[in-house]
Amino acid sequence: MNTYLKKCEKYYVPTGRIIVGAYFVLAGVPKLFNLEATAGMIEGVNFPLPMLFAIAAAILEVGAGLALIVNKYAAHAALLLAGFVLIITFPFHGPHLWEENIMQHYTFMKNIALMGALLFMAANIDRPCCNSTQQ
Secondary structure (H helix, E strand, O other): OHHHHHHHHHHHHHHHHHHHHHHHHHHHHHHHHOHHHHHHHHHHOOOOOHHHHHHHHHHHHHHHHHHHHHOOOHHHHHHHHHHHHHHHHHHHHOHHHOOOOHHHHHHHHHHHHHHHHHHHHHHHOOOOOOOHHHO
């Protein structure tokens, strides 16, 4: 079993990068095509300049997601996305919303786990065993 795990090791990080990157691309593209609705959600949590933040969120999600997928500036992209997730998690899914909608609690916890994965990815993406371009 250990030999099999070692043989597959070179696929773990690239597969993780692609999955996490695709998650953000798939979240960002609909924002790009519906900026008004995205700005409305942002306005709903009292962020200033909602249209500016809607555009920035969409571009960040798509751009950094693609960077993870193609492994260019992937560590930087992972850190940017971790910061983005931290900034949006509390106002959009924080404890103040859990009583009226339990799904917000689950989304909050998912975002915390995703942030942990992004931080782990940022710290480990450039290790020789993890960078598929070096093998």
